[in-house]
Amino acid sequence: KIEMEGDNLVKPDYTNHYNSLSKGFFEARWETILVVLGLQNFPSWSVETFQKLMQSLLKTANNSNLSGLFIEKIKTNPGGKIVVWGDISGAFHSLVRDIRELVSLNVLTEDLKVTSPDNYLVFMGDVVSRSPFLMETTSAVMRLVKNNPDNVIYLRGNHEHKGYWEGFGLKRELKIRAEHLLDKDSKDSVPLRGTVTEFFNTLPVSLYASMIGDRDFVRFSHEGGNKFEIVELDEKKYSPFLQK
Numbered sequence: 351k352i353e354m355e356g357d358n359l360v361k362p363d364y365t366n367h368y369n370s371l372s373k374g375f376f377e378a379r380w381e382t383i384l385v386v387l388g389l390q391n392f393p394s395w396s397v398e399t400f401q402k403l404m405q406s407l408l409k410t411a412n413n414s415n416l417s418g419l420f421i422e423k424i425k426t427n428p429g430g431k432i433v434v435w436g437d438i439s440g441a442f443h444s445l446v447r448d449i450r451e452l453v454s455l456n457v458l459t460e461d462l463k464v465t466s467p468d469n470y471l472v473f474m475g476d477v478v479s480r481s482p483f484l485m486e487t488t489s490a491v492m493r494l495v496k497n498n499p500d501n502v503i504y505l506r507g508n509h510e511h512k513g514y515w516e517g518f519g520l521k522r523e524l525k526i527r528a529e530h531l532l533d534k535d536s537k538d539s540v541p542l543r544g545t546v547t548e549f550f551n552t553l554p555v556s557l558y559a560s561m562i563g564d565r566d567f568v569r570f571s572h573e574g575g576n577k578f579e580i581v582e583l584d585e586k587k588y589s590p591f592l593q594k
Contacts (some may be wrong), residue, residue, distance in 0.1 A: 351565020352482045353406030361518055371421060389464035395527045400534055401483045403492040404549050407501035411552035418551065418592060421583070423558040423592055429510070431457055432559060434570060437463065437474065437507065438491075440481020440519070445490055464501040471498070472557060475572035488520075504523035513547055517565035520546070528571040543575070556583060558592055567592055 354362040360455065411417065426432065438445055452458040457469050464471070477491050478484050494502045509515050521540055528541035538544065556571040571583075 354482075360479055361499065362482075363522070364519070365522065365526065367482045368523055371527055395486060395489060397485065399504050400492075400543070401488045401528070401531060403496060404545055405544070406547065406577065407496060407512045408549045408552060411549075416552045416554075420554055421558065421588065421591075422554040422555045423472055423560075424503070426468045426470065426558050427562050430466065430470070430561075432470045432472060433457065435474060437476035439476055439479050439488060440484045440487045441508075442481065442483035442487040442490065445487060449490070449494075462497050464498045467501065469501060470559070471502045472559075472570050473502075473504045474570060475505045475553075476509045477504070477507070477515070478515050478520050479509045481519065484520045484523050489498075503557050504553055505570065505572060506555050506559060508548060510550040510553055515546070516540075516543075524529055537571055558588070560592075565593065 351369050353362055354365065355366060356363055374381065382537060424432075435445075437515070449462070452471075453460060456465055459465060471492055471494060477488055481487065491502075491504055495504055509518060515521070521543070524541050524543065524546070532539075532541040556569055558567040558569055560567045569585075
């Protein structure tokens, strides 16, 4: 059982837990040497996994000029499945149970590939915050996106927007668990802060979904109504994009 420090449920503090997991610079380098020499198996997940997944997805988004405020659309055939998650907020174990259930329902394969081009997974934002497993949870979502770039959509919630994530745990987690990745010449005290902020800026703010041949769309977005905390969406401007 992981105990949080204090009683602030909105911004829980898991510093002791992170300290128990963190590796110093030399310990991390020694582990890498052992893996290279074949004396130790590479762990199934590490802080570097989080880093590499994010850098890979960021590179792909930059190559497609995806940044700032933008929307996406999908069209699927009747019978296609759209699986939607609300705020996960770092609930890693719940997400794993969901994934296992989707495997049993033949929506996902064991290697996390969507089984049909007509099936989509949609994360409505706020994947991060309020959990001792923020890096692991985000890594799981990023792995799904990387394995299924056309069928898994990670939308931007308010916790992914404009550095809001820094006040709800991930900043503290990065400073402790990713300390060995901090560039000694950097003036920034938070490892990977620029990468995380830039990656979140490549997430769409809204998704419009419809069936093939249907002119009506359903909007998936973190904010409801016409007024968005992230951005006000003027849907009258989207008709050419959606119907094209």
